[in-house]
Amino acid sequence: MGVNIKQVANRANVSPATVSKYLNGIKISAKNYQSIENAVKELNFNINEFARGLRTNKSKTIGILLPELNSPFSMPVISVIENKLMEFGYSTIICDFKSNPQLGKQKLDFMMNKKIDGLIVMPYYLDIKILSEIKIPIVSIDAVIENVDCDCVIIDNAKISYEATNYIIEHGHKKIAAICGPENIYTMQERLKGYVNACSDNKITINPEYIIYGNADMRTGYEAIQKLLDMTEPPTAVFAVNDDLMEGALTALNDRVIKIGEDISFVGFDNVIIANIVNPKLSIVVQPLQKIGETAANLLLSKLREKSDTTKIIKLKAELLRQFSVCKI
Amino acid sequence: MGVNIKQVANRANVSPATVSKYLNGIKISAKNYQSIENAVKELNFNINEFARGLRTNKSKTIGILLPELNSPFSMPVISVIENKLMEFGYSTIICDFKSNPQLGKQKLDFMMNKKIDGLIVMPYYLDIKILSEIKIPIVSIDAVIENVDCDCVIIDNAKISYEATNYIIEHGHKKIAAICGPENIYTMQERLKGYVNACSDNKITINPEYIIYGNADMRTGYEAIQKLLDMTEPPTAVFAVNDDLMEGALTALNDRVIKIGEDISFVGFDNVIIANIVNPKLSIVVQPLQKIGETAANLLLSKLREKSDTTKIIKLKAELLRQFSVCKI
DNA sequence: CTGTTAGCGCATTCAA
DNA sequence: TTGAATGCGCTAACAG
Numbered sequence: 297m298g299v300n301i302k303q304v305a306n307r308a309n310v311s312p313a314t315v316s317k318y319l320n321g322i323k324i325s326a327k328n329y330q331s332i333e334n335a336v337k338e339l340n341f342n343i344n345e346f347a348r349g350l351r352t353n354k355s356k357t358i359g360i361l362l363p364e365l366n367s368p369f370s371m372p373v374i375s376v377i378e379n380k381l382m383e384f385g386y387s388t389i390i391c392d393f394k395s396n397p398q399l400g401k402q403k404l405d406f407m408m409n410k411k412i413d414g415l416i417v418m419p420y421y422l423d424i425k426i427l428s429e430i431k432i433p434i435v436s437i438d439a440v441i442e443n444v445d446c447d448c449v450i451i452d453n454a455k456i457s458y459e460a461t462n463y464i465i466e467h468g469h470k471k472i473a474a475i476c477g478p479e480n481i482y483t484m485q486e487r488l489k490g491y492v493n494a495c496s497d498n499k500i501t502i503n504p505e506y507i508i509y510g511n512a513d514m515r516t517g518y519e520a521i522q523k524l525l526d527m528t529e530p531p532t533a534v535f536a537v538n539d540d541l542m543e544g545a546l547t548a549l550n551d552r553v554i555k556i557g558e559d560i561s562f563v564g565f566d567n568v569i570i571a572n573i574v575n576p577k578l579s580i581v582v583q584p585l586q587k588i589g590e591t592a593a594n595l596l597l598s599k600l601r602e603k604s605d606t607t608k609i610i611k612l613k614a615e616l617l618r619q620f621s622v623c624k625i
Numbered sequence: 626m627g628v629n630i631k632q633v634a635n636r637a638n639v640s641p642a643t644v645s646k647y648l649n650g651i652k653i654s655a656k657n658y659q660s661i662e663n664a665v666k667e668l669n670f671n672i673n674e675f676a677r678g679l680r681t682n683k684s685k686t687i688g689i690l691l692p693e694l695n696s697p698f699s700m701p702v703i704s705v706i707e708n709k710l711m712e713f714g715y716s717t718i719i720c721d722f723k724s725n726p727q728l729g730k731q732k733l734d735f736m737m738n739k740k741i742d743g744l745i746v747m748p749y750y751l752d753i754k755i756l757s758e759i760k761i762p763i764v765s766i767d768a769v770i771e772n773v774d775c776d777c778v779i780i781d782n783a784k785i786s787y788e789a790t791n792y793i794i795e796h797g798h799k800k801i802a803a804i805c806g807p808e809n810i811y812t813m814q815e816r817l818k819g820y821v822n823a824c825s826d827n828k829i830t831i832n833p834e835y836i837i838y839g840n841a842d843m844r845t846g847y848e849a850i851q852k853l854l855d856m857t858e859p860p861t862a863v864f865a866v867n868d869d870l871m872e873g874a875l876t877a878l879n880d881r882v883i884k885i886g887e888d889i890s891f892v893g894f895d896n897v898i899i900a901n902i903v904n905p906k907l908s909i910v911v912q913p914l915q916k917i918g919e920t921a922a923n924l925l926l927s928k929l930r931e932k933s934d935t936t937k938i939i940k941l942k943a944e945l946l947r948q949f950s951v952c953k954i
Numbered sequence: 955c956t957g958t959t960a961g962c963g964c965a966t967t968c969a970a
Numbered sequence: 971t972t973g974a975a976t977g978c979g980c981t982a983a984c985a986g
Contacts, residue, residue, distance in 0.1 A: 300963055311973040316965055325971065342738050346678035347963035350978050355675075357718075365704040375694040375721060382732070387718050387739055389686075391711070392704060403711070409671050410716055514898070546902040553904075569843070570902060573875040575882075629979055640957045645981055654955065676979030679962050 299341045307335035319343060349411065357387045358596065359407035361400070361417045365392035368539045368567050369585065370418070373437065376589030377416060384597055386413070395421040395511075404430075414596045420481055420512075433599035435592050439482040440609060447595040448609045449588050453483055456581050456614040457490025457537065460563050463579070463616060464533045465498050468625040469561060472500070473531035475520040475541045477512035484512070487537040506531050517544020525552060532625055533561035542567060546574065561622040568617070576620035583614045628670045636664035648672060678740065686716045687925065688736035690729070690746045694721035697868045697896050698914065699747070702766065705918030706745060713926055715742070724750040724840075733759075743925045749810050749841075762928035764921050768811040769938060776924040777938045778917050782812055785910050785943040786819025786866065789892050792908070792945060793862045794827050797954040798890060801829070802860035804849040804870045806841035813841070816866040835860050846873020854881060861954055862890035871896060875903065890951040897946070905949035912943045 301319075305312040308331040317324050318332045335341070349355050358381055362370050370392075378388050389407055393400035400422045407415070414433040419441050427434060427444045434446035441448070464472055474491045477484045488507070495502050505527065510516030517536055521544075524530055536542040542564035549556060556562045557576040564571065564580040571578035591610055598604070630648075634641045637660040646653050647661045664670070678684050687710055691699050699721075707717050718736055722729035729751045736744070743762045748770050756763060756773045763775035770777070793801055803820045806813045817836070824831050834856065839845030846865055850873075853859055865871040871893035878885060885891045886905040893900065893909040900907035920939055927933070 301965095302963080312964080313966080313973055313975095314971085317972085320965080323971080328972085344679070344963050345739060346675050346682075346684075347978090348965075349675035350673070350679055350963080350980090351965045353675075353978085365707070366700040371695040371700055378694065378719065378721070379723075382720070382735060387735065389716050390707065390719050392707070394708075406711060406716065410674060543898050543902065547898070550902055550904050550906065569872050569876070570899060573872065573879055573899060574902060575879050575904070577879065630981095631979080641980080642957055642959095642982085643955085646956085649981080652955080657956085673979050676962090677981075679964090679979080680981045682962085 298344070299339045300344065301341075304332065304335045304339060304341050307339060308332045353411060354413050355411040356385055357389055357410065357412050359404075359410075359412040359415045359417075360388055360390045361404060361407070361415060361422075362390070362392045363395040363400075363418060363420045363422075365390065369438075369583070372585040373589040373592070376586050377593045380590060380593035381597070386597075386600075393421075397421055397423050401426050414600055416592050416596060420478075433596060435596045435599075437588060437592050445607060447599065447607060449591045449595065449612065450483075450609065451583050451588070451612045451614045453486035453614075454490040454493070456616065457487040457535075458494045459490075459616050460535060460579075460581055461491045461494035462498070463618065464535065464561060464563060464622055465494060465500065467533075467561065467622050469533040469622075470500050471503070471506070471529065471531040472533045472535060473506040473508065473520075473524050475508045475517055475534065475536040475545055477510060477516060477538060477541055479509045481512070484537060491535060491537075503529075503531075512538055513540045514544035514547065517541035517546075518548040519544075521545045521548035521552070525554070531560075533563070533622065535563045537565055539564075539566035541565070542580070543570065546570070557621045557623050561625070563622060571617065571619065574621075578621040579619045580617050581614050582617050584612050587612055627673070628668045629673065630670075633661065633664045633668060633670050636668060637661045682740060683742050684740040685714055686718055686739065686741050688733075688739075688741040688744045688746075689717055689719045690733060690736070690744060690751075691719070691721045692724040692729075692747060692749045692751070694719065698767075698912070701914040702918040702921070705915050706922045709919060709922035710926070715926075722750075726750055726752050730755050743929055745921050745925060749807075762925060764925045764928075766917060766921050774936060776928065776936060778920045778924065778941065779812075779938065780912050780917070780941045780943045782815035782943075783819040783822070785945065786816040786864075787823045788819075788945050789864060789908075789910055790820045790823035791827070792947065793864065793890060793892060793951055794823060794829065796862075796890065796951050798862040798951075799829050800832070800835070800858065800860040801862045801864060802835040802837065802849075802853050804837045804846055804863065804865040804874055806839060806845060806867060806870055808838045810841070813866060820864060820866075832858075832860075841867055842869045843873035843876065846870035846875075847877040848873075850874045850877035850881070854883070860889075862892070862951065864892045866894055868893075868895035870894070871909070872899065875899070886950045886952050890954075892951060900946065900948065903950075907950040908948045909946050910943050911946050913941050916941055 301312045301315045305315045310328050314328055315332055381388055391403040393403050416435045418437045419439050436446050436448045476488050508520040536545045554560055564578050571580045630641045630644045634644045639657050643653055644661055710717055720732040722732050745764045747766045748768050765775050765777045805817050837849040865874045883889055893907050900909045
C-alpha cells in the first residue's frame with residue numbers, strides 16, 4: 297500500500313515513535329522536526345486513518361442526523377457545517393431518517409458503529425432516549441433537548457413569531473390563522489407561543505380553529521388553507537411557521553385563485569427565494585441559516601478539542617423581512 | 626472497548642477465523658453458523674471497521690462530490706443515494722466544492738485519504754484529470770466524462786429541451802430566448818442543442834443575442850432577464866434550463882412586474898414546487914431526481930460487488946409538465 | 955470446512 | 971527528548 301510511518305522514520309533517521317509524535321503535535325527537537333517534515337513531503341506520506349482509529353478509537357468523523365435532508369432549511373446549514381468541519385480535518389456522515397423514529401435509531405446505530413467522534417442532530421421525531429445514552433459530544437440544532445447533556449443552537453422563535461404576528465395585527469387584522477405543524481415539537485411550540493402572546497397582548501381572542509396542527513410538511517400547509525378558507529368565518533391573515541407549511545399553503549392559495557395581499561394576508565418562513573418570486577413579494581421570517589451551521593460546527597469543535605463541562609445554549613436572532621403580502625384591512 | 630471477534634469465537638466454541646468467515650459471508654457449517662449467530666447477539670457484537678479497514682484497505686464508505694450541495698437538484702438525489710447505500714452497509718462522505726476546482730481537488734484528496742471505496746460525482750467545474758487518476762469505481766451524475774472510465778447517469782437533455790422548445794413554438798412564438806448557464810458544461814450544451822434543433826427544424830432563425838451564457842446560478846438568470854427585456858426586440862418567450870437560472874429569471878420578471886403567460890411566455894426546469902406556487906402555474910421540465918439517485922447508487926453498488934468491465938451510460942427520461950406559462954401569440 | 959499464525963500502521967508505554 | 975517493544979481487531983494464507 298501507501299507510505300507508512302516506518303518508511304518516513306527511515307528516511308528521516310529517527311524512530312517511528314518520533315514520527316508519531318510529530319504527527320500528533322508532541323514536542324520533538326527542531327532538527328528531527330525538520331527532517332521528518334522533509335521526509336513526509338518527499339515520500340508524500342498520508343496518515344492511515346484506519347490504523348490510527350484502531351489505536352485511538354477515534355474516527356475524525358462527525359455524524360449529522362436529520363429528519364429530512366431534502367429541505368430548504370437543512371441544505372444551507374449542512375453545507376456550512378460540512379465545510380467548516382473539513383477545515384479541521386473532520387469528515388461528516390450525513391444521515392436522514394425520513395422523520396421515522398425507528399429509522400432514526402437505526403441510522404444512529406450505524407453512525408455509532410462507525411465511531412463518530414461527535415454528533416450534530418435535529419432532534420425531531422426522534423426517541424430522545426437514544427441520545428441520552430450516547431457518550432460523545434452532541435450539538436442540537438433548532439431545538440433544546442431536555443435531559444440530554446448537549447449544546448444547542450436555536451433561534452429566538454417565540455420572539456420573532458411575536459414580531460411577525462404583531463406586524464400582521466398592526467395592519468388591522470384580528471382574524472389571524474397560524475399553520476403550525478406538529479404540536480409536540482419545540483420549535484413549533486415556541487412559534488405558536490409568540491403568535492398567542494402577540495394576540496393576547498393586543499386583546500385579540502384567538503379562534504382555536506385558526507390554529508392548525510399537522511405534520512411539518514407541504515401537505516399540512518395545503519390542507520390547512522383548504523380548511524381555513526372553507527370556514528364560515530375564514531381568517532383574513534395566515535401565518536405559516538416553516539418553509540414546507542408555507543409552500544403547501546401557497547400552492548393551495550394558488551389553486552383556489554386567492555390573491556395574496558388583497559384577498560388574504562400572508563406571512564411565511566425561511567424561503568427567501570420563493571418570497572421574492574411570488575407576486576406580491578412575501579413578508580417572511582428569515583433565519584440566519586449560515587450562522588446556525590457555523591455556530592453548530594464551532595460548538596462541536598470546541599467540545600472536541602477542550603473538553604469543557606459547560607453546556608451552551610446559543611440563541612440566534614431571526615429577522616422579519618417586510619414586503620407586500622400583508623395588507624391593511 | 627467493545628466486544629471483539631475473539632470473544633465471540635470463545636463463546637461460540639470456534640476460532641476467530643471462523644467468525645471472520647461468518648462475518649464475510651463465506652460458507653461455514655450450519656452448526657457453527659448458528660452458534661456464532663447466537664454469540665453475536667448475546668454479546669451484542671459489532672464489527673470494528675477500523676480493524677477491518679486496516680486489513681482490507683476498504684472503508685465501506687462512498688464519496689459524493691458535488692459543485693454545490695445547497696441546490697434543489699442535488700438534495701433529493703443525494704438523499705436517495707445515501708439511503709440506498711446505507712442499506713448495503715455503506716456510509717457516505719458528502720463534499721461540495723463550491724464550484725471551485727482547487728477546492729474540488731482538495732476535497733477529493735481528503736476523501737481518497739479516507740479510503741473511499743467508490744465515488745459519485747457531478748463533474749462540473751472540476752479538473753477532470755484528477756478523476757482519471759483515481760483507481761476506484763466512479764459514477765458520474767448528470768454528465769458524461771470523456772476519457773475517464775466510469776458509469777454515467779444522465780437524462781435525455783437534448784430531447785427534452787427539444788420538446789420544451791417545440792412546445793413554445795407550437796404556441797406561435799418565434800422570438801425565443803434560452804438562458805443557458807456555462808458554455809462548457811455538458812448538460813447545458815445538450816439542452817442548448819435541443820433548443821437550437823427545435824428552432825431550426827421549425828425554420829426559426831435564432832437571434833444569437835437570445836442565447837444567454839453565464840454561471841449556473843440565480844444571478845445569471847436574473848441578469849439575463851434584464852438584458853433580454855432591455856433589447857430593442859425582446860423575446861416573447863424564455864426557456865431557463867436549470868433551477869437556479871429559472872429562479873433568478875422569475876425573480877427578475879417579478880421585479881419588473883412582467884406578467885408570465887401574458888406579457889411573456891416561460892418554460893423552466895426542475896423546481897415543481899415553485900412551478901405550482903407561481904401564478905399562472907409554470908410549464909417546466911421535470912427530471913426524475915429520485916430515479917437518478919437510485920440509478921447512480923445501483924450502478925456503483927454493482928461495480929463494487931461484481932467487478933464488471935462494462936461501462937454503462939444510463940439515460941433517463943425527463944418530462945415536460947405542461948401548465949399555463951406559455952401563451953398563444 | 956476449520957484453526958493457527960502473522961501482520962496491516964499506528965499510538966503508547968517505559969526505559970534509557 | 972528518544973526509541974524499542976507491544977497490541978488495537980481483523981482478515982488472509984496456509985496447513986490440517
